[in-house]
Amino acid sequence: MGNRRNIRNSTRYTDLESGDIDERESFVEEQVKPPTGVWLRSEFPGTLKVNGIVSGKHYVFPQGSTLYVDAEDVPNLLEKTFGGRGCCGSNPQARPYFSVME
Protein backbone atom coordinates (compact mmCIF):
# COMPACT_ATOMS: atom_id res chain seq x y z
CA MET A 1 0.00 0.00 0.00
CA GLY A 2 2.85 2.28 0.82
CA ASN A 3 4.31 1.96 -2.65
CA ARG A 4 1.00 2.61 -4.29
CA ARG A 5 0.62 5.94 -2.58
CA ASN A 6 3.78 7.06 -4.18
CA ILE A 7 2.23 6.77 -7.60
CA ARG A 8 0.52 9.98 -8.55
CA ASN A 9 -2.48 10.49 -10.76
CA SER A 10 -3.34 6.81 -10.76
CA THR A 11 -6.94 5.83 -10.33
CA ARG A 12 -6.75 2.06 -10.51
CA TYR A 13 -4.34 -0.28 -8.83
CA THR A 14 -4.09 -4.02 -9.30
CA ASP A 15 -2.83 -6.20 -6.54
CA LEU A 16 -0.57 -8.58 -8.46
CA GLU A 17 -0.87 -11.39 -5.93
CA SER A 18 -4.66 -11.48 -5.47
CA GLY A 19 -5.76 -9.82 -8.68
CA ASP A 20 -8.03 -7.45 -6.82
CA ILE A 21 -8.65 -4.12 -8.35
CA ASP A 22 -8.38 -1.22 -5.99
CA GLU A 23 -10.45 1.78 -6.96
CA ARG A 24 -9.06 4.95 -5.53
CA GLU A 25 -9.55 8.61 -5.69
CA SER A 26 -7.72 10.34 -8.35
CA PHE A 27 -5.01 12.62 -7.06
CA VAL A 28 -4.79 15.44 -9.50
CA GLU A 29 -2.44 18.21 -8.74
CA GLU A 30 -4.01 21.50 -9.54
CA GLN A 31 -1.56 23.82 -11.02
CA VAL A 32 -1.73 27.03 -9.00
CA LYS A 33 -1.46 29.98 -11.29
CA PRO A 34 0.79 32.77 -10.18
CA PRO A 35 -1.26 35.75 -8.98
CA THR A 36 -2.04 38.14 -11.76
CA GLY A 37 -3.36 40.91 -9.59
CA VAL A 38 -3.69 42.33 -6.14
CA TRP A 39 -6.62 43.93 -4.37
CA LEU A 40 -5.68 47.46 -3.38
CA ARG A 41 -7.74 49.76 -1.20
CA SER A 42 -7.53 53.50 -1.73
CA GLU A 43 -6.73 55.49 1.40
CA PHE A 44 -7.14 58.82 -0.37
CA PRO A 45 -10.11 60.88 0.84
CA GLY A 46 -11.58 61.51 -2.57
CA THR A 47 -11.65 60.02 -6.03
CA LEU A 48 -8.20 58.94 -7.14
CA LYS A 49 -7.21 58.34 -10.76
CA VAL A 50 -3.86 56.72 -11.43
CA ASN A 51 -2.13 55.00 -14.32
CA GLY A 52 -0.35 51.69 -14.03
CA ILE A 53 3.13 52.45 -15.26
CA VAL A 54 3.83 48.93 -16.49
CA SER A 55 0.45 47.79 -17.76
CA GLY A 56 -0.66 51.20 -18.97
CA LYS A 57 -4.06 50.61 -17.39
CA HIS A 58 -6.05 53.48 -15.95
CA TYR A 59 -7.45 52.88 -12.49
CA VAL A 60 -10.22 54.92 -10.90
CA PHE A 61 -10.63 54.53 -7.14
CA PRO A 62 -13.70 56.17 -5.60
CA GLN A 63 -13.11 57.08 -1.96
CA GLY A 64 -12.49 54.05 0.23
CA SER A 65 -12.89 51.63 -2.67
CA THR A 66 -10.98 48.46 -3.46
CA LEU A 67 -9.80 47.52 -6.94
CA TYR A 68 -8.08 44.52 -8.46
CA VAL A 69 -4.83 45.86 -9.86
CA ASP A 70 -2.33 44.17 -12.15
CA ALA A 71 0.49 42.72 -10.07
CA GLU A 72 3.07 44.41 -12.25
CA ASP A 73 1.65 47.83 -11.37
CA VAL A 74 1.49 47.20 -7.65
CA PRO A 75 5.07 48.00 -6.56
CA ASN A 76 4.90 51.43 -8.14
CA LEU A 77 1.46 52.17 -6.74
CA LEU A 78 2.47 51.16 -3.24
CA GLU A 79 5.33 53.64 -3.34
CA LYS A 80 3.01 56.57 -3.91
CA THR A 81 2.26 58.69 -0.87
CA PHE A 82 0.29 61.80 -0.05
CA GLY A 83 0.20 64.27 2.80
CA GLY A 84 3.15 64.78 5.09
CA ARG A 85 3.10 68.54 4.81
CA GLY A 86 0.87 69.24 7.76
CA CYS A 87 0.78 72.77 9.06
CA CYS A 88 0.05 71.99 12.65
CA GLY A 89 2.17 69.06 13.55
CA SER A 90 -0.28 66.39 14.57
CA ASN A 91 0.33 63.98 11.70
CA PRO A 92 3.47 64.95 9.84
CA GLN A 93 4.12 61.68 8.02
CA ALA A 94 3.15 61.04 4.45
CA ARG A 95 0.70 58.20 4.02
CA PRO A 96 0.55 55.62 1.25
CA TYR A 97 -2.28 55.98 -1.23
CA PHE A 98 -2.99 52.29 -1.10
CA SER A 99 -3.09 49.40 1.26
CA VAL A 100 -3.00 45.76 0.18
CA MET A 101 -6.08 43.73 0.92
CA GLU A 102 -5.38 40.21 2.12
Added chain:
Amino acid sequence: MSLVTGTPYGTITDQEDLYLEGAPTLYIQDYNADPFNNPDSDGFYWGMSGTSTYNVYEVGCVTDVSLTENLTMSDVLCDNVGVKDTVQQRNYLEFVFTLQSFFPYSVLRHLIKGGTVTRTAPTDKFGLGKINNNLRYMVYCPKVYDEDVGDYVVIHLHKAKFVDAWTLNMPFGNQWNMTGLKLRAFADTGKPSDQQFATIFRSDASVIT
Protein backbone atom coordinates in the same frame (compact mmCIF):
# COMPACT_ATOMS: atom_id res chain seq x y z
CA MET B 1 -6.67 80.38 55.25
CA SER B 2 -10.19 81.66 55.74
CA LEU B 3 -10.94 85.25 55.17
CA VAL B 4 -12.01 87.14 58.21
CA THR B 5 -15.27 87.95 56.54
CA GLY B 6 -17.15 86.56 53.61
CA THR B 7 -16.10 82.92 53.54
CA PRO B 8 -19.06 80.56 53.67
CA TYR B 9 -19.29 77.83 56.26
CA GLY B 10 -19.28 74.19 55.34
CA THR B 11 -17.89 72.35 52.37
CA ILE B 12 -16.38 74.52 49.65
CA THR B 13 -15.08 73.46 46.24
CA ASP B 14 -12.85 76.12 44.82
CA GLN B 15 -11.48 76.49 41.32
CA GLU B 16 -7.95 75.68 40.31
CA ASP B 17 -5.14 78.08 39.64
CA LEU B 18 -4.80 76.74 36.13
CA TYR B 19 -5.44 78.58 32.87
CA LEU B 20 -5.81 77.41 29.32
CA GLU B 21 -4.31 79.31 26.45
CA GLY B 22 -4.71 79.10 22.69
CA ALA B 23 -7.02 77.22 20.40
CA PRO B 24 -7.57 73.48 20.44
CA THR B 25 -6.86 71.38 17.39
CA LEU B 26 -9.99 70.73 15.37
CA TYR B 27 -10.64 67.33 13.85
CA ILE B 28 -13.71 66.32 11.93
CA GLN B 29 -15.00 62.95 10.80
CA ASP B 30 -18.13 61.79 9.06
CA TYR B 31 -20.97 61.42 11.52
CA ASN B 32 -21.64 57.90 10.26
CA ALA B 33 -18.39 56.71 11.80
CA ASP B 34 -18.55 55.45 15.35
CA PRO B 35 -16.75 57.44 18.02
CA PHE B 36 -13.61 55.75 19.28
CA ASN B 37 -15.24 55.31 22.68
CA ASN B 38 -18.70 54.10 21.79
CA PRO B 39 -19.23 54.42 24.71
CA ASP B 40 -16.38 54.18 27.21
CA SER B 41 -16.67 52.27 30.46
CA ASP B 42 -18.46 55.24 32.03
CA GLY B 43 -21.03 55.52 29.27
CA PHE B 44 -19.56 58.52 27.48
CA TYR B 45 -19.24 58.81 23.73
CA TRP B 46 -16.11 60.53 22.48
CA GLY B 47 -12.92 60.17 20.45
CA MET B 48 -12.16 59.40 16.83
CA SER B 49 -10.46 56.71 14.81
CA GLY B 50 -9.87 57.29 11.11
CA THR B 51 -10.55 54.61 8.52
CA SER B 52 -10.33 54.42 4.75
CA THR B 53 -14.03 55.07 4.47
CA TYR B 54 -14.25 57.61 7.26
CA ASN B 55 -11.08 59.69 7.27
CA VAL B 56 -10.34 62.00 10.14
CA TYR B 57 -9.55 65.48 8.86
CA GLU B 58 -7.50 68.00 10.76
CA VAL B 59 -8.58 71.57 10.24
CA GLY B 60 -5.30 73.37 9.82
CA CYS B 61 -4.05 76.70 11.09
CA VAL B 62 -7.15 78.20 12.60
CA THR B 63 -7.38 81.48 14.41
CA ASP B 64 -10.06 83.44 16.24
CA VAL B 65 -11.62 80.22 17.50
CA SER B 66 -14.62 80.43 19.78
CA LEU B 67 -17.29 78.07 20.98
CA THR B 68 -20.71 79.40 21.80
CA GLU B 69 -24.12 78.00 22.49
CA ASN B 70 -27.53 79.02 21.41
CA LEU B 71 -30.43 78.84 23.81
CA THR B 72 -34.09 79.56 23.76
CA MET B 73 -34.79 81.36 26.98
CA SER B 74 -38.23 82.31 28.20
CA ASP B 75 -38.97 84.22 31.34
CA VAL B 76 -41.86 83.08 33.47
CA LEU B 77 -43.45 86.41 34.21
CA CYS B 78 -46.00 86.72 36.91
CA ASP B 79 -47.69 90.05 36.72
CA ASN B 80 -47.90 90.38 40.46
CA VAL B 81 -44.27 89.57 41.34
CA GLY B 82 -42.24 89.78 38.15
CA VAL B 83 -40.03 87.08 36.65
CA LYS B 84 -40.29 83.98 38.81
CA ASP B 85 -38.19 81.71 36.63
CA THR B 86 -36.48 81.39 33.27
CA VAL B 87 -37.08 78.31 31.17
CA GLN B 88 -34.16 77.35 28.95
CA GLN B 89 -33.63 74.95 26.10
CA ARG B 90 -30.28 74.35 24.43
CA ASN B 91 -30.56 74.60 20.65
CA TYR B 92 -27.04 74.08 19.43
CA LEU B 93 -23.34 74.61 20.09
CA GLU B 94 -21.26 76.41 17.53
CA PHE B 95 -17.57 76.69 16.75
CA VAL B 96 -16.64 79.84 14.86
CA PHE B 97 -13.14 80.17 13.44
CA THR B 98 -10.96 81.68 10.76
CA LEU B 99 -9.02 79.40 8.45
CA GLN B 100 -5.59 80.14 7.01
CA SER B 101 -4.54 76.80 5.53
CA PHE B 102 -6.40 75.76 2.40
CA PHE B 103 -4.65 72.61 1.28
CA PRO B 104 -5.28 69.86 0.58
CA TYR B 105 -8.63 70.35 -1.08
CA SER B 106 -9.78 67.02 0.30
CA VAL B 107 -10.06 68.80 3.67
CA LEU B 108 -11.10 72.24 2.47
CA ARG B 109 -14.01 70.92 0.47
CA HIS B 110 -15.74 69.80 3.67
CA LEU B 111 -15.36 73.23 5.25
CA ILE B 112 -16.80 75.14 2.32
CA LYS B 113 -19.45 72.60 1.43
CA GLY B 114 -17.87 71.49 -1.84
CA GLY B 115 -18.07 68.29 -3.82
CA THR B 116 -15.81 65.26 -3.82
CA VAL B 117 -12.20 65.89 -4.78
CA THR B 118 -10.83 64.11 -7.81
CA ARG B 119 -7.07 63.69 -7.87
CA THR B 120 -5.30 63.01 -11.16
CA ALA B 121 -1.62 63.77 -10.71
CA PRO B 122 -0.66 66.58 -10.67
CA THR B 123 -4.11 68.12 -10.22
CA ASP B 124 -6.85 68.24 -7.58
CA LYS B 125 -10.34 69.35 -8.55
CA PHE B 126 -13.65 69.80 -6.82
CA GLY B 127 -16.80 71.73 -7.51
CA LEU B 128 -19.01 74.11 -5.65
CA GLY B 129 -22.57 73.27 -6.46
CA LYS B 130 -25.72 72.42 -4.64
CA ILE B 131 -25.06 71.97 -0.95
CA ASN B 132 -25.40 68.45 0.39
CA ASN B 133 -27.41 68.94 3.54
CA ASN B 134 -26.94 65.37 4.60
CA LEU B 135 -23.28 65.75 5.50
CA ARG B 136 -22.72 65.85 9.23
CA TYR B 137 -19.58 65.49 11.25
CA MET B 138 -18.26 64.51 14.60
CA VAL B 139 -15.92 67.17 15.93
CA TYR B 140 -13.02 66.34 18.23
CA CYS B 141 -11.10 69.22 19.80
CA PRO B 142 -8.25 68.31 22.11
CA LYS B 143 -6.17 70.91 23.88
CA VAL B 144 -3.03 69.80 25.70
CA TYR B 145 -2.38 72.23 28.52
CA ASP B 146 0.67 70.53 30.02
CA GLU B 147 2.85 68.84 27.45
CA ASP B 148 5.36 67.59 30.02
CA VAL B 149 2.89 65.29 31.67
CA GLY B 150 0.25 65.09 28.95
CA ASP B 151 -2.66 66.80 30.65
CA TYR B 152 -5.38 67.72 28.20
CA VAL B 153 -8.98 68.60 27.69
CA VAL B 154 -11.28 67.52 24.88
CA ILE B 155 -14.50 68.90 23.49
CA HIS B 156 -16.28 66.30 21.43
CA LEU B 157 -19.34 67.35 19.43
CA HIS B 158 -21.44 64.49 18.17
CA LYS B 159 -23.37 65.79 15.20
CA ALA B 160 -22.26 69.01 13.57
CA LYS B 161 -22.54 70.69 10.21
CA PHE B 162 -20.77 73.58 8.52
CA VAL B 163 -23.31 76.34 8.28
CA ASP B 164 -23.55 79.92 7.11
CA ALA B 165 -21.71 81.73 4.36
CA TRP B 166 -17.92 81.96 4.36
CA THR B 167 -15.78 84.80 3.09
CA LEU B 168 -12.38 84.30 1.49
CA ASN B 169 -10.19 87.31 2.15
CA MET B 170 -7.21 87.95 -0.12
CA PRO B 171 -5.32 90.87 1.38
CA PHE B 172 -2.24 92.36 -0.21
CA GLY B 173 0.86 91.43 1.76
CA ASN B 174 -0.92 89.01 4.08
CA GLN B 175 -1.92 85.41 3.88
CA TRP B 176 -5.31 84.51 2.56
CA ASN B 177 -7.83 83.70 5.21
CA MET B 178 -11.38 82.50 5.32
CA THR B 179 -13.80 83.97 7.81
CA GLY B 180 -17.36 83.07 8.66
CA LEU B 181 -16.74 79.37 9.09
CA LYS B 182 -19.25 77.97 11.55
CA LEU B 183 -19.46 74.43 12.74
CA ARG B 184 -22.83 73.99 14.40
CA ALA B 185 -23.48 70.98 16.62
CA PHE B 186 -27.05 69.78 16.89
CA ALA B 187 -28.61 67.39 19.33
CA ASP B 188 -27.75 63.80 18.56
CA THR B 189 -30.79 61.95 19.75
CA GLY B 190 -28.93 58.66 19.49
CA LYS B 191 -26.85 59.68 22.49
CA PRO B 192 -27.90 59.81 26.14
CA SER B 193 -29.93 62.90 26.92
CA ASP B 194 -27.26 64.41 29.14
CA GLN B 195 -24.66 64.34 26.35
CA GLN B 196 -26.71 64.87 23.22
CA PHE B 197 -24.73 67.86 22.06
CA ALA B 198 -21.24 67.18 23.33
CA THR B 199 -18.96 65.31 25.67
CA ILE B 200 -16.43 67.33 27.64
CA PHE B 201 -13.36 65.46 28.80
CA ARG B 202 -10.30 66.19 30.93
CA SER B 203 -7.29 64.03 31.72
CA ASP B 204 -4.96 65.22 34.48
CA ALA B 205 -3.30 62.57 36.59
CA SER B 206 -1.98 64.99 39.18
CA VAL B 207 -5.36 66.50 40.01
CA ILE B 208 -7.89 63.85 39.16
CA THR B 209 -6.96 60.97 41.40
